[in-house]
Every structure is written in structure tokens, then in C-alpha cells.
Amino acid sequence: MYNKKFLKHYWIMMAPGYIWLVLFSIVPMFGIVLAFQDFNPVLGIFKSTWIGLENFTYMFKMDDVRQVFTNTVVIALFKLIGNLVIPLIFALLLNELTFKKLVRPIQTIVYLPYFLSWVILASIVLNIFSASGPVNGILGMFGIKPTLFFGRPDLFRQLVVGTDVWKGFGYNAVIYLAALTGINPSLHEAAAIDGAGRFSRLLHVTLPGIRVTIVLLAILSLGSILNAGFDQIFNLYNPLVYSTGDIIDTWVYRSGLVNLQFSLATAVGLLKSLVSFVLIIFSYVMADKYTGYKIF
Numbered sequence: 346m347y348n349k350k351f352l353k354h355y356w357i358m359m360a361p362g363y364i365w366l367v368l369f370s371i372v373p374m375f376g377i378v379l380a381f382q383d384f385n386p387v388l389g390i391f392k393s394t395w396i397g398l399e400n401f402t403y404m405f406k407m408d409d410v411r412q413v414f415t416n417t418v419v420i421a422l423f424k425l426i427g428n429l430v431i432p433l434i435f436a437l438l439l440n441e442l443t444f445k446k447l448v449r450p451i452q453t454i455v456y457l458p459y460f461l462s463w464v465i466l467a468s469i470v471l472n473i474f475s476a477s478g479p480v481n482g483i484l485g486m487f488g489i490k491p492t493l494f495f496g497r498p499d500l501f502r503q504l505v506v507g508t509d510v511w512k513g514f515g516y517n518a519v520i521y522l523a524a525l526t527g528i529n530p531s532l533h534e535a536a537a538i539d540g541a542g543r544f545s546r547l548l549h550v551t552l553p554g555i556r557v558t559i560v561l562l563a564i565l566s567l568g569s570i571l572n573a574g575f576d577q578i579f580n581l582y583n584p585l586v587y588s589t590g591d592i593i594d595t596w597v598y599r600s601g602l603v604n605l606q607f608s609l610a611t612a613v614g615l616l617k618s619l620v621s622f623v624l625i626i627f628s629y630v631m632a633d634k635y636t637g638y639k640i641f
Contacts, residue, residue: 380612386605400612409596410613417592420502420573425566427510428517433559435514436521437551441543455515463512467580470508471495501586509577520562521555528554561636568625571617593617 375390380400382393404410435455439448458466474480474494481491494500528551536546552559575594582590593613601610 377611377615379608380615382608384608384611386607396608400608401616404609404612404616409591412588413591413593413596413613416502416589417571417573420505420578420590420592421570423502423506424509424573425563425570427506428513429559429563429566431510431514432517433521436518436525437547439518439522440525440551441547452515455518457515458512459516461512463574463576463580466508466512467577470504471581474504495581496583496585498586498589501582501590505574505578505581505590508581509574520558524555524558525551557636561632564628564631564635567628567631568621570624571621 378390379393381395381397382390383396383399384390384393439451442448442451472478476491476493480494485491494504532550532554533546536550541549571593573592573594575592575598578590578592579595579598582595597610597614600606600613
């Protein structure tokens with residue numbers, strides 16, 4: 346039987362979380378009505394003119410919006426691949442390291458960037474790749490002229506993906522390392538007795554043992570395909586790289602808060618949220634189908 350007094354304590358404990366959810370996640374959702382209005386800040390939401398889907402129609406005619414969606418998908422897709430593959434390789438290398446005393450120091454070193462905000466890391470990265478930074482200094486030793494790396498549209502996406510993977514691969518590897526501990530050591534011993542080398546055991550014992558984890562992480566990552574990382578790009582980009590670096594979130598920020606196009610920015614943000622919602626549902630269906638993972 347339930348102890349009502351004891352249950353009440355649980356509700357009190359969860360109350361701050363529910364209040365935060367309502368104030369910052371549910372109440373702001375009423376603002377999506379701006380996507381269907383010609384919003385005028387003076388008139389407010391209730392008196393602004395309703396224009397139906399005109400903002401969405403105008404949005405699809407804009408070349409900027411098409412480029413922004415393309416940039417978002419390309420950057421997010423390569424981040425997804427990099428943040429799956431690089432942590433996996435790193436976890437496998439750590440797992441195969443014979444001198445185990447080095448594992449913890451290496452993990453600590455590669456974890457550090459994850460705990461720093463992009464405000465700090467962006468300053469570090471921009472200084473490293475600046476015209477007078479160490480990268481251009483090294484290139485100058487070979488007679489190569491200084492390059493403004495973060496001012497070149499053809500390099501910006503690669504730098505964004507690379508720095509994002511560098512920041513998070515150590516922390517993301519924790520999941521794979523946890524999965525690796527679940528593999529029965531007797532399987533490796535049996536394979537070794539049968540004459541399998543380390544690489545052969547890696548292919549036929551280790552990878553199959555964490556296959557479900559790899560597939561699950563890949564599928565669940567699909568839901569964030571339109572989240573290319575506002576914090577990172579906002580702190581790294583500039584007008585010179587808008588053509589390849591401007592994503593949905595940064596475009597909405599500039600259009601809505603800087604250029605005061607509130608209705609258009611809301612329409613773009615709403616479309617992104619709807620697509621992301623569909624992808625999240627699809628990813629959980631696939632996760633249930635192929636790995637048996639369920640949230641309900």
C-alpha cells in the first residue's frame with residue numbers, strides 16, 4: 346500500500362523541476378502564434394494581424410533559408426558521424442592499452458575540454474588558428490603564407506566539426522567504455538586459445554559485444570540532426586562564413602532579435618522543431634525495433 350504522507354514528500358521534491366519545466370518549456374510555447382501573425386511589438390500578440398501561413402510561404406522562397414537548412418544538415422550530419430566514430434575508436438584503443446596505469450591520466454586529459462563552455466573554447470581555438478597563432482607559425486616555417494582559417498567559407502565547416510569532436514570525444518567515449526566492461530572476459534580467453542590475435546578478437550569479440558550500444562547511439566542521434574550547435578557556431582562564425590556556417594539557430598537569432606523579424610524567425614524555428622519532433626519519434630521507433638530500447 347502507498348504511504349500518502351511519504352508520497353507527498355516525492356511531489357514536494359519534484360515540484361521545483363515541474364515549476365522550471367512549466368515556466369521555461371511550456372509557457373514559452375504560446376509564442377509560436379507569432380509564426381502565423383504579422384507581429385507588431387506595439388500591438389502585442391493579441392492585436393497583431395493574423396496572416397496564416399504567409400510566413401512559411403515566404404520562408405521557402407528565400408534563398409538564405411534554403412542555404413541555412415543545408416548548412417545545418419551538413420554540419421550536424423558530420424558532427425553525428427564524428428561523435429560516434431572517434432569516441433568509439435578512442436574507447437577501443439584505451440581498452441586495448443596494456444599499461445593500464447596510463448588509462449586514467451589519458452581519460453582525465455581528454456575529458457577536460459568537455460567541461461569548458463564554448464565561450465572559453467572559442468577564444469582558445471580562434472587564437473590558435475589566428476594569423477599570428479601557432480598553427481600559422483608552424484606553416485610559416487615551411488614557407489606557407491598565414492591563413493585566416495575562420496574567415497574562409499571552404500574551411501569553416503571542417504573546423505567546426507573537428508573542434509566539436511575534439512571537445513566531446515573523451516566524454517562520449519565513457520558510454521563505449523562502460524559497454525566494453527560488459528563483455529565476458531571468457532570470450533576473449535576462448536578466442537585467444539583458438540589462436541585469434543588482438544585485432545581478430547577486436548573484430549569478432551569486442552565489436553559484436555558492443556554492437557547494440559553502437560546502433561542505439563547512432564539511431565538516437567538522428568533526433569538531433571537539426572541541432573548543429575548554436576553555442577559553438579555563434580562564438581566562432583563571422584559574416585565572411587555565413588554562406589557555409591550559418592545554421593538555423595544562428596539565423597533565427599539574427600533575424601528575430603537583431604533584425605526584429607519576429608514572425609519569420611518564429612516560423613523557421615517552429616518548422617525546425619516539427620522536423621526534429623518527427624525525427625525523434627522515428628529514432629525511438631527504430632531503436633525499439635533494432636535494439637529493444639524503450640522509454641515507455
